[in-house]
Each structure stands twice: as C-alpha cells, then as structure tokens.
Amino acid sequence: KAGVTQTPRYLIKTRGQQVTLSCSPISGHRSVSWYQQTPGQGLQFLFEYFSETQRNKGNFPGRFSGRQFSNSRSEMNVSTLELGDSALYLCASSFGPTNPYEQYFGPGTRLTVT
Amino acid sequence: KQEVTQIPAALSVPEGENLVLNCSFTDSAIYNLQWFRQDPGKGLTSLLLIQSSQREQTSGRLNASLDKSSGRSTLYIAASQPGDSATYLCAVPNTGNQFYFGTGTSLTVIP
Numbered sequence: 057k058a059g060v061t062q063t064p065r066y067l068i069k070t071r072g073q074q075v076t077l078s079c080s081p082i083s084g085h086r087s088v089s090w091y092q093q094t095p096g097q098g099l100q101f102l103f104e105y106f107s108e109t110q111r112n113k114g115n116f117p118g119r120f121s122g123r124q125f126s127n128s129r130s131e132m133n134v135s136t137l138e139l140g141d142s143a144l145y146l147c148a149s150s151f152g153p154t155n156p157y158e159q160y161f162g163p164g165t166r167l168t169v170t
Numbered sequence: 171k172q173e174v175t176q177i178p179a180a181l182s183v184p185e186g187e188n189l190v191l192n193c194s195f196t197d198s199a200i201y202n203l204q205w206f207r208q209d210p211g212k213g214l215t216s217l218l219l220i221q222s223s224q225r226e227q228t229s230g231r232l233n234a235s236l237d238k239s240s241g242r243s244t245l246y247i248a249a250s251q252p253g254d255s256a257t258y259l260c261a262v263p264n265t266g267n268q269f270y271f272g273t274g275t276s277l278t279v280i281p
Contacts, residue, residue: 144211
C-alpha cells in the first residue's frame, strides 16, 4: 500500500511569488491535514480537509489556502511569499475526520524563499 | 488550548542502553496520543498510537504508556541502537484531526 506522497519535494521561490504544493493521501483515506514545520515554531497546524470541505483551520494568515479534490488529493497554496514562509510543509492523511484514527505523514516539501 | 511538552530536549546515550522519553500535556481530555519519529529533513513516521482507553502499547523494542489523569506519556526504548538516532515527537489531537505537537526529543545513540 503506497504511503502519503507529496510533490514537489523541494522548491525555491522568491519573495512575492506564489506556490502550490500537492499531497496524495493513502488510498482509502479521506482526511488530509497540512502542517508547517520550522526550527523556531516546531510543527504548526495549517488546515484539515475532509470530503472536499475544510473542517479546521490553524492560526495562519489568509495567504495560506488549500483545497481538496473528489479523489481526496489536496493542494495548498501560499500567495505573496515571505522569507518567513521558508519551512518544511508536511501533509498527513487519516481514514476519518475525527479520532481515533492514526495519522500518516508524507515526506514533506521543503520550501525556501529567497 | 492544549500544550505539549517533551523532556529532555536532547539525549545522548551509548548503544545498548535502555531509555525513556517523556511527554506531558495540559488537557487530559484526549482521544489518543501518537508518537512519531523524524529523521533530519524527513517526514514523520508513526511509531505508536495509544487510545485514551489504553494504558500501554508495544511495538518491538518500543513501549509507550499513557496516564491521562496526570497528563503524561512515556516512550521506552529498549536496547538502543545507532539507527534509533532521530527526533521523537509526541502529538495529541483535538476533537477533530488537529494535532498539537511537542517540541521533540533529539536522540543520539553512540556506537
């Protein structure tokens, strides 16, 4: 069974640009969550999608957005990039929208903003 | 808001030693707790998931315990190996799927 996949694995962008990251969950999983990981702030929750609907949103500015497609694949978009957006972006998938389902993480997308 | 703390922040042990990593959380009304491992620059690998009704969960050389009333979980690693070197994170979800992560324990096992 294939794990969670994320593309691209690495990205270099300049300030002011926008970027789109993609996440394909484990087959059969319908919930996808996104996290930002930085050395200073650790892992922070961005948002969660289930059945194409955003169910939870973390404390991030509106420049961060996402969506989920009917096949459960998800994308997140960051507009008007800032240097502070440089981070490892991780997505996680699980079977359902509520506990007790185990979460499985992808390898992440390393975004560098210059 | 749930706050998760992990102690120690870093740990260095000789190969073969048994060790304990600690995780504490402020809100004891949890559904479950999950332990992850992260290698440098990589994603998270799930190690163990403990449901709120369980007190222990074991996988190979790993044993995780959960004490909801005191807001604590421990991850016990037996007979440590250099391949165990990584950052270990515990995470607690809210009623949905939003996880609150600890800052992690960076483990180095010296051959």
